[in-house]
Amino acid sequence: MTSAVKHTPSGRVFNFSAGPGCLPEEVIRQAQADLWDIDGTGVGILEHSHRGKTFDKVLAEAEENCRKIGNIPANYKVMFLTGGATSQNFMVPANILPDDGVAAFLTTGHWSERTWEEVKVYSSKCYEAWDGRPTKHTCCPADSEISYKDKPVYVHMCSNNTLYGTQWRHADGTIRLPKVPDGVPLVCDMSSDMYSRPTDVTKFGLIYAGAQKNVGVAGTTLVIAREDLLKPVRKLPTMLRYDVQAKDQSRHNTPPVFAIYLSGLVFKWILKQGGLSAVHAANMAKAKFIYDVLDSTPFYKGHARPDSRSLMNITFRCPTEALDDAFVKEAQKNGMDQLKGHRNTGGMRASTYNAMPAEGCKALADFMQDFAKRNG
Numbered sequence: 365m366t367s368a369v370k371h372t373p374s375g376r377v378f379n380f381s382a383g384p385g386c387l388p389e390e391v392i393r394q395a396q397a398d399l400w401d402i403d404g405t406g407v408g409i410l411e412h413s414h415r416g417k418t419f420d421k422v423l424a425e426a427e428e429n430c431r432k433i434g435n436i437p438a439n440y441k442v443m444f445l446t447g448g449a450t451s452q453n454f455m456v457p458a459n460i461l462p463d464d465g466v467a468a469f470l471t472t473g474h475w476s477e478r479t480w481e482e483v484k485v486y487s488s489k490c491y492e493a494w495d496g497r498p499t500k501h502t503c504c505p506a507d508s509e510i511s512y513k514d515k516p517v518y519v520h521m522c523s524n525n526t527l528y529g530t531q532w533r534h535a536d537g538t539i540r541l542p543k544v545p546d547g548v549p550l551v552c553d554m555s556s557d558m559y560s561r562p563t564d565v566t567k568f569g570l571i572y573a574g575a576q577k578n579v580g581v582a583g584t585t586l587v588i589a590r591e592d593l594l595k596p597v598r599k600l601p602t603m604l605r606y607d608v609q610a611k612d613q614s615r616h617n618t619p620p621v622f623a624i625y626l627s628g629l630v631f632k633w634i635l636k637q638g639g640l641s642a643v644h645a646a647n648m649a650k651a652k653f654i655y656d657v658l659d660s661t662p663f664y665k666g667h668a669r670p671d672s673r674s675l676m677n678i679t680f681r682c683p684t685e686a687l688d689d690a691f692v693k694e695a696q697k698n699g700m701d702q703l704k705g706h707r708n709t710g711g712m713r714a715s716t717y718n719a720m721p722a723e724g725c726k727a728l729a730d731f732m733q734d735f736a737k738r739n740g
């Protein structure tokens with residue numbers, strides 16, 4: 365770490381990483397203490413048996429608070445799995461898509477492209493009901509742009525497109541759901557906006573989210589699934605079965621204890637903020653600092669169409685690539701790190717997950733204005 369980098373009063377920089385993303389300061393401080401000794405047991409969280417009383421409590425509280433935040437009804441199971449969100453690309457079809465069955469895909473970005481590619485392992489009959497590639501994934505489609513053909517067993521969507529900076533949203537930032545044929549479950553990759561805004565879980569058959577952006581650290585994937593989707597449609601290895609994972613409360617084998625524990629701390633933090641409405645209001649205000657600059661400064665060009673702008677990943681460019689590079693370097697010297705856009709998209713990406721403080725977004729907005737003035 366070079367001393368030329370400006371740190372915040374807490375001794376850190378504003379971390380705009382797309383994932384693993386920043387964590388709330390109090391979560392990190394608590395984890396520091398619990399690594400040494402959790403609950404006065406004289407043993408750290410990393411060293412406790414996953415079947416002992418201490419971890420029983422950690423897991424039970426994590427699930428209870430996860431349910432409380434999302435108001436998750438009893439007919440939905442909450443699982444903390446491994447293999448990242450990417451493993452859900454095979455786990456979902458393995459469990460719920462019969463051989464050569466039909467599922468429909470709303471391809472709105474890089475991660476949903478990958479989901480679409482992977483389903484081909486299970487069936488050649490699936491189709492994309494929306495393909496955002498020709499328009500470079502600048503938006504999430506209107507219902508009139510979605511075309512269903514054969515009735516699918518499920519529809520897959522990705523609520524927030526981390527690379528392109530688009531999100532399924534209404535003008536007030538709440539989630540906008542695509543039309544889905546009657547009675548067909550919606551499966552949602554919520555990795556980069558899980559619990560960032562009010563979420564009616566009952567609108568979905570299954571939600572999954574790699575924890576490392578908004579609900580914890582890498583190592584666990586939160587899966588929330590409706591009971592009727594748990595029983596696999598084919599013979600599967602035990603670890604791949606949702607029904608087994610749900611019955612064994614994510615402990616069929618040694619689970620990612622630290623990652624589950626950390627998600628538990630983040631859930632407590634979300635509740636302390638006032639739950640999803642409060643977190644959403646803060647996220648709207650944070651994103652506004654940055655989008656206001658994009659709208660008022662022709663120097664920058666945003667990637668997302670305004671009606672699909674993500675509150676979590678804000679993507680934009682300077683007039684030239686050389687200026688993009690200079691922007692990222694100068695921002696870093698000024699205590700704002702990880703602003704370089706993904707290699708597929710270039711430009712910049714500011715990830716403003718729940719844990720990014722408003723001061724970070726304000727600092728970035730001020731810097732953007734200053735940089736444009738000096739280089740425009």
Ligand SMILES: Cc1ncc(COP(=O)(O)O)c(C=O)c1O
Nearest residue numbers: 383448449450475526555556574
């Ligand atoms: C929307 C989305 N889906 C899936 C993934 C892949 O997640 P993982 O690395 O946990 O497999 C990511 C990672 O950035 C993501 O942003």
